[in-house]
Amino acid sequence: xxxxxxxxxxxxxxxxxxxxxxxxxxxxxxxxxxxxxxxxxxxxxxxxxxxxxxxxxxxxxxxxxxxxxxxxxxxxxxxxxxxxxxxxxxxxxxxxxxxxxxxxxxxxxxxxxxxxxxxxxxxxxxxxxxxxxxxxxxxxxxxxxxxxxxxxxxxxxxxxxxxxxxxxxxxxxxxxxxxxxxxxxxxxxxxxxxxxxxxxxxxxxxxxxxxxxxxxxxxxxxxxxxxxxxxxxxxxxxxxxxxxxxxxxxxxxxxxxxxxxxxxxxxxxxxxxxxxxxxxxxxxxxxxxxxxxxxxxxxxxxxxxxxxxxxxxxxxxxxxxxxxxxxxxxxxxxxxxxxxxxxxxx
Amino acid sequence: xxxxxxxxxxxxxxxxxxxxxxxxxxxxxxxxxxxxxxxxxxxxxxxxxxxxxxxxxxxxxxxxxxxxxxxxxxxxxxxxxxxxxxxxxxxxxxxxxxxxxxxxxxxxxxxxxxxxxxxxxxxxxxxxxxxxxxxxxxxxxxxxxxxxxxxxxxxxxxxxxxxxxxxxxxxxxxxxxxxxxxxxxxxxxxxxxxxxxxxxxxxxxxxxxxxxxxxxxxxxxxxxxxxxxxxxxxxxxxxxxxxxxxxxxxxxxxxxxxxxxxxxxxxxxxxxxxxxxxxxxxxxxxxxxxxxxxxxxxxxxxxxxxxxxxxxxxxxxxxxxxxxxxx
Amino acid sequence: xxxxxxxxxxxxxxxxxxxxxxxxxxxxxxxxxxxxxxxxxxxxxxxxxxxxxxxxxxxxxxxxxxxxxxxxxxxxxxxxxxxxxxxxxxxxxxxxxxxxxxxxxxxxxxxxxxxxxxxxxxxxxxxxxxxxxxxxxxxxxxxxxxxxxxxxxxxxxxxxxxxxxxxxxxxxxxxxxxxxxxxxxxxxxxxxxxxxxxxxxxxxxxxxxxxxxxxxxxxxxxxxxxxxxxxxxxxxxxxxxxxxxxxxxxxxxxxxxxxxxxxxxxxxxxxxxxxxxxxxxxxxxxxxxx
Numbered sequence: 013x014x015x016x017x018x019x020x021x022x023x024x025x026x027x028x029x030x031x032x033x034x035x036x037x038x039x040x041x042x043x044x045x046x047x048x049x050x051x052x053x054x055x056x057x058x059x060x061x062x063x064x065x066x067x068x069x070x071x072x073x074x075x076x077x078x079x080x081x082x083x084x085x086x087x088x089x090x091x092x093x094x095x096x097x098x099x100x101x102x103x104x105x106x107x108x109x110x111x112x113x114x115x116x117x118x119x120x121x122x123x124x125x126x127x128x129x130x131x132x133x134x135x136x137x138x139x140x141x142x143x144x145x146x147x148x149x150x151x152x153x154x155x156x157x158x159x160x161x162x163x164x165x166x167x168x169x170x171x172x173x174x175x176x177x178x179x180x181x182x183x184x185x186x187x188x189x190x191x192x193x194x195x196x197x198x199x200x201x202x203x204x205x206x207x208x209x210x211x212x213x214x215x216x217x218x219x220x221x222x223x224x225x226x227x228x229x230x231x232x233x234x235x236x237x238x239x240x241x242x243x244x245x246x247x248x249x250x251x252x253x254x255x256x257x258x259x260x261x262x263x264x265x266x267x268x269x270x271x272x273x274x275x276x277x278x279x280x281x282x283x284x285x286x287x288x289x290x291x292x293x294x295x296x297x298x299x300x301x302x303x304x305x306x307x308x309x310x311x312x313x314x315x316x317x318x319x320x321x322x323x324x325x326x327x328x329x330x331x332x333x334x335x336x337x338x339x340x341x342x343x344x345x346x347x348x349x350x351x352x353x354x355x356x357x358x
Numbered sequence: 359x360x361x362x363x364x365x366x367x368x369x370x371x372x373x374x375x376x377x378x379x380x381x382x383x384x385x386x387x388x389x390x391x392x393x394x395x396x397x398x399x400x401x402x403x404x405x406x407x408x409x410x411x412x413x414x415x416x417x418x419x420x421x422x423x424x425x426x427x428x429x430x431x432x433x434x435x436x437x438x439x440x441x442x443x444x445x446x447x448x449x450x451x452x453x454x455x456x457x458x459x460x461x462x463x464x465x466x467x468x469x470x471x472x473x474x475x476x477x478x479x480x481x482x483x484x485x486x487x488x489x490x491x492x493x494x495x496x497x498x499x500x501x502x503x504x505x506x507x508x509x510x511x512x513x514x515x516x517x518x519x520x521x522x523x524x525x526x527x528x529x530x531x532x533x534x535x536x537x538x539x540x541x542x543x544x545x546x547x548x549x550x551x552x553x554x555x556x557x558x559x560x561x562x563x564x565x566x567x568x569x570x571x572x573x574x575x576x577x578x579x580x581x582x583x584x585x586x587x588x589x590x591x592x593x594x595x596x597x598x599x600x601x602x603x604x605x606x607x608x609x610x611x612x613x614x615x616x617x618x619x620x621x622x623x624x625x626x627x628x629x630x631x632x633x634x635x636x637x638x639x640x641x642x643x644x645x646x647x648x649x650x651x652x653x654x655x656x657x658x659x660x661x662x663x664x665x666x667x668x669x670x671x672x673x674x675x676x677x678x679x680x681x682x683x684x685x
Numbered sequence: 686x687x688x689x690x691x692x693x694x695x696x697x698x699x700x701x702x703x704x705x706x707x708x709x710x711x712x713x714x715x716x717x718x719x720x721x722x723x724x725x726x727x728x729x730x731x732x733x734x735x736x737x738x739x740x741x742x743x744x745x746x747x748x749x750x751x752x753x754x755x756x757x758x759x760x761x762x763x764x765x766x767x768x769x770x771x772x773x774x775x776x777x778x779x780x781x782x783x784x785x786x787x788x789x790x791x792x793x794x795x796x797x798x799x800x801x802x803x804x805x806x807x808x809x810x811x812x813x814x815x816x817x818x819x820x821x822x823x824x825x826x827x828x829x830x831x832x833x834x835x836x837x838x839x840x841x842x843x844x845x846x847x848x849x850x851x852x853x854x855x856x857x858x859x860x861x862x863x864x865x866x867x868x869x870x871x872x873x874x875x876x877x878x879x880x881x882x883x884x885x886x887x888x889x890x891x892x893x894x895x896x897x898x899x900x901x902x903x904x905x906x907x908x909x910x911x912x913x914x915x916x917x918x919x920x921x922x923x924x925x926x927x928x929x930x931x932x933x934x935x936x937x938x939x940x941x942x943x944x945x946x947x948x949x950x951x952x953x954x955x956x957x958x959x960x961x962x963x964x965x966x967x968x969x970x971x972x973x974x975x
Contacts, residue, residue: 064455069481073451080444176534176561181467221807223797229786230794237781240765241795271443272469280440301785322452325434 041294041302044346045309048292048338052313056320065323072200073323078315079208080263082308084282085289086208086215087259089307091252092290093219095232095299096152098253100141101260101286103163105279108134108264110167113180113274123187123269127194131261137163138257142250160283168276181273194269204266208308211259215304224248233300288335289314292342313338400431402647403453404640406464406489407446409437414614414636418489420683421640422462429648434458443470450474460484460647465491465498472498484650488639490538492660501650502657504642506634506664508538512545514665515585515611515632519546520553522629524583524609527557530574530591532564539587542613546585562591570594575602583609589616592631596622615668620680624673633676634664637684694757695720696889697742697773697858702751704737711737714751715915717908719858719889724880725918726900727893728933729910735893738910739862742891743775744768756857774856776847778863784836788828789817791835792850816853824849824879841872845879852883859883860891865899877903897933901926909933943969 056065064070084101091098108130115126141159145152171178185191196203219225230238231245239245260279268274291297292313293306317338321331404422408415419435426433436453438445443466451474453461461478465471465487478485479499487495488504495503519527527550529543547557560577564570571594578584584599586592592612599605611629612619622628642661650656668676679685698718704711712734719725729735740746741753744762752759755771762768765775782791790813798809798816817831826845828838835843844864851859861880865873880903883890894900900907907924909916909932916932946966950959 060456064452064457067455067457069451069477070455073448073455076451077448177536178533179467181469183469217807221810223799223806223808226790226794226797226808229783229790233783233786234781237777237779238794240769241781242766242769243795267444270473271447271467273443273467275442277440278442278444296785300783319448319452319455322436322449323456325456327436 041346042306042309043294044342044349045293045306045313047349048342048345049309049313049316052316052320056316056324060320060324063323063325065320068200070319070323072202074315074319075205075312076202076315077318078312079202079204080266081282081285081289081314082208082311083204083211083259083263084256084286085293085307085311086212086304087252087256088283088286089290089293089295089302089304090215090219090228091249091256092287092295092297093232093299093302094228094249094252095235096145096249096252097156097287098141098256099153099156099283100137100159100163101256102279102282103160103167104134104137104257104260105264105267105282106274106276107137107163107167108261109268109274109278110171110180110276112265112268113183114171114174116183117180118174123183123185123190127190127265130265131258134257134261135254138254139250141257142253145253146246146249156283164276164280171276178276179273180275183268183272185269185272190269194266196270202270204263204270207262207266208311212304212308219304228252229300231299232302285314285335288339292339292346294346310342313342400429400459400648400651401456402426402431402433402460402462402644403456403458404433404435404462404643405446405449405453406435406437406462407441407443407466408464408489409439410435413616417683417685418636418640421637421642422644423640424637425641425644429644431644431648433644441466443467447471447474450478454478454481454483457481458483459651460486462486462488462643462647463500464489465494465500468494468498475500484647484656486643486646486656488643489636502646502659502661504639504646504661504663506662507660508541509545510662511613511632511634511665512542512547513549514545514667515542515613516546516549516557517553518630518667519583519585519609519611520550520555522583522609524550525555526581527555527583527585528574528577528579528581529557529559530562530584530586530595531559532562532587532591534559534561542587543585557585562594564590564594567594567597571598571601574598578602578604578608582607583611586610586612588612588614589619592616592619592622592628596627600627615676615680615685617677617680620668620673620677623668623670624677626670630667630669632665633668633685635666635685636663638663693720695754696756697891698754698757699742699748700752700754702738702741702753703749704741704746705749710913712741712910712913715908715910717915717918719891721857721889722884722887723905724884724890724892724903726904726907727891727910728895728897728900728907728929730895730933732912733895733910734913735895735910736862737913739775739860739893742768742860743773769854769856772855772857773860774851774854774858775860776844776851776862776864778866780843780847782835782843782847785834788821788831788833788835788838788846789814792817792820792831792846792853796854820849820853821846824852824882839872840868841875844868844876848876848879848883852886852888856888858889858891860893862893863895864892865894865896873899895933897926897929901929943967 088098111130111133112126115121115129116123141156145155148155168178185195194203198206219228227238227243227248230243231248235245264278267278289310290307293303293308293310295302295306317334318331321334406415406418408418410416410419415437422433422435434453436449438449447470450463450471454477461483463475463485468491475485475498485500486502486504487500490505492503492505492507529546531539531543533539543559550557560574562570562573574595575598584595586595589612592610595610599608599610605627609629611631613632615631615633619628619631623631646656676685695718700716702715703713715738717725727735727738737746741748744765744767747761753762754760755773760771793813798812799806800809801807814831818828821828824845826842835846838846848859864876868876877899880890880892892900892904904921906918906920907929908918943966946962946969950962950966
């Protein structure tokens, strides 16, 4: 019936096996980020090794920074692979933190209840973001830019109205379950690191081993075609916006519980840092390709540079220059490696 | 092909940038410790909540730099980009990881920073606080505090105002609920009442200066004295008095200095300003740490740097120093 | 292979299909059908209405007038997903493939096989990789590693993956939108082979193209569109290749163009340009003659 050639002989199979592993490694989107992380670590180990970068304290400090950004980056990576941006997560961090602080301090709610309320709030915020993007078909960049301002403005305005201040402090964070879940440390390492790695593992599993993960790639790479093939693109995107909003809330919870208070300006600028970490991790700005693990390494690089600079003794203001330079280098390296990987196949 | 050629120069450029940034460190450190005293050679980290670009805090940094020079120590000044306790505690953690010989910090939020401060103290690093945290520093294990305590400063202000003949004063508070500001008004009220006068606290939002000016005008009533808690309050208060033609009858005094406030004092429009001499808040901690390291001696209570009063008599001198970033 | 006519109801039939966009008549009174194991070629130059026809057939547009029958039953498709679920699979020129994604992921997009229950329900990767490879082999494509990104395949291979995907997921009718238009001669030949294979497996294929030289070898019947209307449907037996080309390419116009170019060449004299014009004229005249 069908006109086929004979199946490939053992010779062809052997060829596949040998080139397989190397080619497969090169093809992974995370490669650039992992290489970058190693490079950065070596760099600071050399330059700041004797000033504390290599100590347990130094490691714990940059892992703590990396973990907060990492929680955001992992969620944002999924959204960006699906082809959308969320610029409002910084504002959602501030808003969620304020929800917890105000409910607890002004209205006397128990801490766990305030936290549940904040989670509910963030899910609604994410849902609204997603709904508007899907309904209006405006670029998510624009929609979430608007919600960035709206949420931040609401946070500042309502906090000032109710309390007359812009920072709320003095929360009693010794509530048993709450402080075990979100506060404190394991040895010297902040518990946020555990949350970060757990979420990264979950996101990777979803992305690479479930239907939803395939849908995410499809929605980002070819949205109309995916819709025609049966992928529920709209529902997927709304769900992903809710995920990023939730990740922002988680960061806020960790901050409130660990620092005993909230600030209307918390989280400012985090959305861009998260996007940068995700891009460093190998995700394309145009969507359809990327990796949550890469975002993990992107956040790690971030944390190492952030704290490494201070440990080295350089003024922390220089961090922004490095950030920009790092971003460009990372994207160049990623493109280069991707090209190499594609060539290697031929 | 052109992409590939672009790649290596771009990478090299970025690496050069990185390296250049690191060059900064030895340079910065060197400048803080080249000439100067024979002793020293200590490595001190300073983490405050005020950026060096802020005019108030740049005076503090000048004090820090001068002390570093005079004692021959290496001092590293770090501050978060915005008022963010999370950022600040990370900076403290990073500084502590480098095992400095001493740590100087400000404590705007004791609870938020307690974790990081405790880690420093537990690591055996001597810690001195400045500017904020006068009532919380002791329980955190901090050796001493250098700054101006709010209540006492308000107290001093009240005494001065009463001495100038003010009987009925308004204390303009822009953030009722902010502990530091509340304490200033409370101290002011206490000394005024003791002198037989009375004080009303006027809550005014200073975000919009025109609006603030209106509110102050409206809230004056028959007061013969206005006390503001900073230059952002002094400016609209002055404008209100001028607009209502009350400059002669109502006396205005304020906390903290600014070029405008200083000029107004010289011109006789403002009675006095309270100077917390933040230069000393930068200078003294370095000196104290040096002596502590050497001999184990350190002041045991709060070292007050204010209130110092700038009035018409010494305004001119202060204006000159302010231009140099000393006051 | 035989000419592939089988008795029985057509898998897909349209009767006087018409689509208006406002006052524009995109297609009018198009009637055609395709049976199982048959290739129906829809030919027409650009602007003939092919794209509107294909979108109406695949469910993107709803017809303004006329009937749409699937296996004899009148239907009204609400969306491409609806069409797909009824066995009408459309492969567009842009293929709906994500270049950076692996072949097996692309193959199963939207219809991922799963194993496990509840929160442990996962994408059956082994099954997907194996099956993608097998199905491609059945179409005569041997791809050693289906984990390679689809972008590394040649244009012809990508078309075949798309076709294999449609076939695997139970398409009864395969609508191909200009599958050979962007390909070189050799690649186009490869795709035409796969069309034949699909027909051999019992599908009805609607092959839409503007190239009669590609259509004639594989087609069983031909419908020709011109400016939104149909010239009719012809069996292969009734139509020679030359006649097909003539009808499509507007042979008369080509011959006239050839004469014009000759005129220009004569005016130019013996220059190189003149030579070029003359040879172009010659080619066109040959083309017009078929």
